[in-house]
Amino acid sequence: MFDAATTLxxxxxxxxxxxxxxxxxxxxxxxxxxxxxxxxxxxxDDLVFDHLTFRWNTMDxxxxxRACKASNxxxxxxxxxxxxxxxxxAEMRVGSHRAGxxxxxxxxxxxxxxxxxxxxxxxxxQRLGHLxxxxxxxxxxxxxxxxxxxxxxxxxxxxGLVSAGVRLGVIGHVEAQRSMASARGTLAELIASDLPxxxxxxxxxxxxxxxxxxxxxRHVRMFST
Numbered sequence: 216m217f218d219a220a221t222t223l224x225x226x227x228x229x230x231x232x233x234x235x236x237x238x239x240x241x242x243x244x245x246x247x248x249x250x251x252x253x254x255x256x257x258x259x260d261d262l263v264f265d266h267l268t269f270r271w272n273t274m275d276x277x278x279x280x281r282a283c284k285a286s287n288x289x290x291x292x293x294x295x296x297x298x299x300x301x302x303x304x305a306e307m308r309v310g311s312h313r314a315g316x317x318x319x320x321x322x323x324x325x326x327x328x329x330x331x332x333x334x335x336x337x338x339x340x341q342r343l344g345h346l347x348x349x350x351x352x353x354x355x356x357x358x359x360x361x362x363x364x365x366x367x368x369x370x371x372x373x374x375g376l377v378s379a380g381v382r383l384g385v386i387g388h389v390e391a392q393r394s395m396a397s398a399r400g401t402l403a404e405l406i407a408s409d410l411p412x413x414x415x416x417x418x419x420x421x422x423x424x425x426x427x428x429x430x431x432x433r434h435v436r437m438f439s440t
Contacts, residue, residue, distance in 0.1 A: 224357050228367050231374060235318040240310055241379035241438035242266065242372075246426030248383050249433065256390040259380045263373060263398050265420055271372055272405045274301075274418040275347045279368050280410060282351030283361050288333050291348055298345040301416060306427045308345075310440040315349030327356030365406055373398040379438060 227233065244262065247253035253262060278294055285291045302308045316337070322330035329352045337343040347368065354364040377394050380386045386394065427440045 221359065221363060224359055225363060225367060228354065228357060228359075229370050229374070231378065234321050235314070238375075238378065239438060240314055240375060240440045241383070242310070242376060242440050243420075243423035243426040244376060244379045244385070245383055245436055245438045245440075246429050246433070247422070248385055249436075250426070252422070252426075253385060256386050256394055259377070259385055260394055260397050262423070263376050263394065264401055265423065266372060266376060267369060267398065267401050267405060270418040270420045270423070271369055272408075273414075274416045275368065275372075276365060276405075277410060277414045277416045279347040279351050279364060280361065282348045283355060283364050285351075288329070288336055291333060291352065292336055292340070292343055295343045295345050295348045296340075297416075298347065299342040302345075304424050304428050306430055306440060307424065310427070311345045311347075313439060315346040316344040318346070318349045318353055319344060322353040322356055327353060329353075329356050362406070366402075369402045369406065373402060382437065 231238075244253060244259070247262070253259065278298055281294050282291050285294065298311065299308065302311065319330045319334055319337075323334050330349075333343075333348075333352050350368045350371075351364060354367055359367070373395060377386075377391050377398070380394070381388060381391050430436060430438075430440060
């Protein structure tokens with residue numbers, strides 16, 4: 216059944232105008248484009264597919280779900296520390312921290328109780344604040360359920376990647392719409408797939424990880440990752 220309130224919340228949180236700082240991250244697109252390893256819509260579509268399938272669905276999504284189901288903020292913090300330990304790349308850790316903390320900051324300023332409470336805990340532990348955990352808390356504060364939270368998490372990744380592609384000149388605005396339409400199908404299939412409760416989070420995106428790790432050595436760059 217169509218729920219107008221939930222749909223409007225999805226539109227608000229999924230809007231690129233929501234001030235969560237996502238515009239600062241390309242998650243490897245910038246580096247791959249600079250190295251001549253990414254060009255055109257087909258190349259971007261493949262990269263979005265890899266991000267969704269081999270990182271988001273196997274790493275971010277199960278951790279997001281755990282945080283959504285967590286009974287208290289101490290349990291959320293334990294999940295957050297797991298992300299810190301499981302993310303080998305320092306640049307990916309920093310990017311996840313920055314994105315997650317920015318999202319929590321906005322939600323806290325808007326009066327989200329879980330976001331505000333967790334920011335107080337974060338003040339005493341610099342390992343905390345990774346993006347999947349932040350998304351879970353912010354979306355819970357927004358009254359969204361488990362399915363909606365997964366949808367938003369995956370979709371904001373898609374829009375962030377495609378937007379980065381446009382800003383870097385990899386694709387144009389019309390191609391961007393085709394890329395998002397393609398990614399919609401992939402994301403819908405992944406969300407419809409079963410996610411075992413005891414699934415061990417993992418990711419395998421070596422080319423993307425290397426591109427992100429090389430960021431600090433580049434003389435000029437537009438994005439943090």
